[in-house]
Amino acid sequence: MPLPPGLDQLEARAREVLSPGAFAYFTDAAYADAEGRETTAARNLRAWSSWYIVPRVLRDVSAVDAGTTVLGTRVELPVLTAPCAFNAFAHPDAERAVARAAARSGTVQIVSTAASMPPDEVAAETEAPKWFQLYSDTDPGETDARLDAAEKAGFRAVVLTVDAPVGAPRYTGYPEQGFGAVATGSVLDPRLDWREVERLVRRTPLPLVIKGLVHPGDARLAVECGAAGVVVSNHGGRQLDGEIPTALALPGVVEAAAGRIEVYVDGGVRSARDVLRALALGARAVLIGRPYIWALALDGEAGVHELLERLREELRNAMMLAGQVDAANVERDVVVAAAQAGLPRS
């Protein structure tokens, strides 16, 4: 099934095929429809557009590499699939379909602790490198068991989500299926702290990526704790409403990380130009959440694969038009904040 030309139309198309309950769960955000104000989820989308692209011209762009490496693993496009719980509410093939699509497109799937099937089954679906997203449990034995299982299943990295010590009020997304368990806090760990991060880093031989920070001070602590990377994320606006949009938080985190660890970003990435903006601001790669859920709902593995291929082709195109030939080395001054537009550095 051909996807719509604009990827931000995916949501409307997916709405037509999903049950109202499943659609509400995926689209939901903290305080969505509750107060009549623009939510962080909505601001995430808008914030990418506030970075204007300032292209360089008259460069030979006949050979473009839209791929990069993440934690040393080659990926054919700098777009990973974010850990999203319960993919089965989008399509019966669920995480397995995403695994196959990501493998075919040469990228990394990040599998949620709250996946709709056991993570080792997803891991076994393809040979391709995958990362495991870890929710720390109130019972450290359970946390360690998840970590051990991830290692045994062959995951290449652990992505520890740290922006959910508790769920946030979401008033639209708890439909009849009763899948609010994770978000409502029953398995979340409000005691998770930097000391526990240090313990996990020591305990696992896998590289540990911290997902869900936006503050430069936290990026510095992540480096000190031995993290291999961070994901600048506000959970797609599903946690603290009012939080800074990730496109605006990214530069501060990149500066604080100072090249010592890899920085990824997610939240509202809806086009290849958004990917280019993120790379220019210093992200190694982006994660997409809802877009691949919508593509999965529309056409299973084929839909997710088409989405990833579309992003790769459109990224190559945007890079050529912006005078950039290497996704791993996009120049910082090809984006400028709208407020300073017209004043790119030389």
Ligand SMILES: Cc1cc2nc3c(=O)[nH]c(=O)nc-3n(C[C@H](O)[C@H](O)[C@H](O)COP(=O)(O)O)c2cc1C
């Ligand atoms: C339906 C849904 C479920 C999610 N489940 C998880 C999860 O289990 N673990 C996690 O770390 N993040 C989870 N997230 C957050 C995503 O990993 C990601 O940060 C976010 O979706 C990115 O924003 P975007 O949807 O605008 O691309 C979830 C997001 C959605 C939309």
